[in-house]
Amino acid sequence: MKYTALLLCGLLSACGLVSEQSFYEGIRANERAKSAGTGQDDKALPNYDRYRQERETLKK
Secondary structure (H helix, E strand, C coil): CHHHHHHHHHHHHHHHHCCHHHHHHHHHHHHHHHCCCCCCHHHCCCCHHHHHHHHHHHHC
16 A cells, blocks of 8 residues: 555656656657658757747747
């Protein structure tokens, strides 16, 4: 019972390690993998810093 509680606490605390940036970069990597070899490099998602900067510009 103690081990189950410790495991559950460990798993729940690991959820806090997922940031907005890591989530975006995961999506970006997935899209790059899908388009590999198709010649659609110009449609690639920008890096997170540029993405965040564009969002801030649109909010104003």
